[in-house]
Amino acid sequence: MRAAPRVFPLSVAPNNLPAGAGRAAISLAGVRKRFGEITAVDGLDLEVEPGICFGLLGPNGAGKSTTMRMLTAQTLADEGSISVLGYELPRESKQSRLEMGVVPQLDNLDQELTCRQILMVFARLYRVPRAERAAAVERALQIANLTARADTIVKELSGGMRRRLLVGRGLIHRPRLVLLDEPTVGLDPQIRQELWTLIDGLRADGVTVLMSTHYIEEAERLADTVAVMSAGRIIARGTPAELIGAHAGEQVLEVYGPPDRLGEVSELAASNGWISRRSGPAVAILRAETLDGLAPEGIRRPANLEDAFVALTGEEIE
Amino acid sequence: MSAPASQPAAQAPRRVGRLEPAALAGVMSRDVAIFGRYWKATTFSSVVQPTIYLLAFGLGLKAIAHLPGHVTYQQYVATGVVATAVLFSSAFPGMFNTFIRWQFQRTYDAILAAPVDVEELITAEVLWISLRAGVYGLAPLAVGFAFGLEARWGMVAVPLIGFLTGFGFACFGVTVAAVAKTIDNFNYITSAVLTPMFLVAGTFFPVTNLPAGVRTIAEINPLYHCVQLVRHASIGGLGTGDIGHAAVLVAFALLMWRVAIAQLGRRLID
Numbered sequence: 001m002r003a004a005p006r007v008f009p010l011s012v013a014p015n016n017l018p019a020g021a022g023r024a025a026i027s028l029a030g031v032r033k034r035f036g037e038i039t040a041v042d043g044l045d046l047e048v049e050p051g052i053c054f055g056l057l058g059p060n061g062a063g064k065s066t067t068m069r070m071l072t073a074q075t076l077a078d079e080g081s082i083s084v085l086g087y088e089l090p091r092e093s094k095q096s097r098l099e100m101g102v103v104p105q106l107d108n109l110d111q112e113l114t115c116r117q118i119l120m121v122f123a124r125l126y127r128v129p130r131a132e133r134a135a136a137v138e139r140a141l142q143i144a145n146l147t148a149r150a151d152t153i154v155k156e157l158s159g160g161m162r163r164r165l166l167v168g169r170g171l172i173h174r175p176r177l178v179l180l181d182e183p184t185v186g187l188d189p190q191i192r193q194e195l196w197t198l199i200d201g202l203r204a205d206g207v208t209v210l211m212s213t214h215y216i217e218e219a220e221r222l223a224d225t226v227a228v229m230s231a232g233r234i235i236a237r238g239t240p241a242e243l244i245g246a247h248a249g250e251q252v253l254e255v256y257g258p259p260d261r262l263g264e265v266s267e268l269a270a271s272n273g274w275i276s277r278r279s280g281p282a283v284a285i286l287r288a289e290t291l292d293g294l295a296p297e298g299i300r301r302p303a304n305l306e307d308a309f310v311a312l313t314g315e316e317i318e
Numbered sequence: 319m320s321a322p323a324s325q326p327a328a329q330a331p332r333r334v335g336r337l338e339p340a341a342l343a344g345v346m347s348r349d350v351a352i353f354g355r356y357w358k359a360t361t362f363s364s365v366v367q368p369t370i371y372l373l374a375f376g377l378g379l380k381a382i383a384h385l386p387g388h389v390t391y392q393q394y395v396a397t398g399v400v401a402t403a404v405l406f407s408s409a410f411p412g413m414f415n416t417f418i419r420w421q422f423q424r425t426y427d428a429i430l431a432a433p434v435d436v437e438e439l440i441t442a443e444v445l446w447i448s449l450r451a452g453v454y455g456l457a458p459l460a461v462g463f464a465f466g467l468e469a470r471w472g473m474v475a476v477p478l479i480g481f482l483t484g485f486g487f488a489c490f491g492v493t494v495a496a497v498a499k500t501i502d503n504f505n506y507i508t509s510a511v512l513t514p515m516f517l518v519a520g521t522f523f524p525v526t527n528l529p530a531g532v533r534t535i536a537e538i539n540p541l542y543h544c545v546q547l548v549r550h551a552s553i554g555g556l557g558t559g560d561i562g563h564a565a566v567l568v569a570f571a572l573l574m575w576r577v578a579i580a581q582l583g584r585r586l587i588d
Binding site: 076104108109169 | 345431432
């Protein structure tokens, strides 16, 4: 049971046809970035085809945010090459930023300004022609569902409204590529649903979306292609179905029981070479369809992206 | 709800260049919007502060100050306070606004994700601060009229002098913000650099009254050159000697502009 998603009424199609249609919208090759002792991005290769929603999935600290910042040249790579919308970074980064929108993970709105003022400033920053600015602001307000709060200062908006304003701000110039860094982190389920509807609408309009997330469900619901990032590199990529098939199999067997019993099951799995993981009050054994008669009693369910993710990274996430 | 007006057919995206007026105007439009909320407080302080200086120094010290020529002490202080008004309304916003917008509000992160580069961002911020400083530099003159300062045509140059001086000091403030670890570190700069700077610049007493060593330091102080220009424009009349003063201010502004961009750029782009 979930609230019906509110429908975002407007088309958010870009006004320019992709110049390099057919070529990768984003391309990273051999990218490395160190911060002192820490290697945040460690030999990253990534291609994002135009027109898709690409999910960059990984636990906290995997290097997703650093990767996102490198795509706007706010972080410079130590090694490797990056191109965005056919422009080579960092040299042509300003040109690529003109044609893409960014929705940051952290709220960086001006607390003292109204929604309308913020959108007007960004309409100028994104070089929306003077004659079109007022309409662009109205359109962004409608995308953000904030028309009624247009003249409210940001300080007085709720967290969900601010997030929607961030999205509206990133779309004010009809970008053909949108970067969304953890777009729904910390939001309640209803607002998350609204944003998902919006992101889905973007893709339907031909906008390329690169979304980083550590919510598996988000990637599973929205992304055409998912790349799993761990310790600064991509360790797997494919459609959600491909990743599940390749790394978690068809079925998962969940065995419930008291802690002692779960310990035994884990040991049994290890001794038979089965891939298993603790999943709340149960032990989940992956590739359950391949288990022979030794399989313990339990509940079988279809494998999901979370299973594949855990199998790949060895890390449990929410 | 109606669909948005359809856009013109596909067109090549416009090319962006270096130091684009559109980017500068965009960043400054944000400053204007914020100023719209705070102009009363800012204007109040920039009028009240010189009034207090004029009253305190003009009435308190006029008996003991030894001035060259026929300048009254009130005239002397009124023109000197122009420089302090410019200093305070440029160095402090340079420091505090930069630090708050960059570190606390992350506004600069948002702007740099748009097609604006560090050079444009800092230049626009500093341009706005120095335009404001140039205008607020007129407040002490207005107050000075009440204390016997006469209006002269040369005074139309004062906003320009204030702008030029303010540009350098705003860039200085941005540089301080870029290298400061915390906002509390500003106290070192305020007490050890700005306070002596505004006192030893011929603002309240002539630098000729100072010992030779201190006098040399005063003459390196860009604020001293601002004071000289303002005083000549408002009282004595500008002469060829003032080209040197203006040259120092231009050099200071250009140098600090590049330093501010390099220092804050290093911190904004990692």
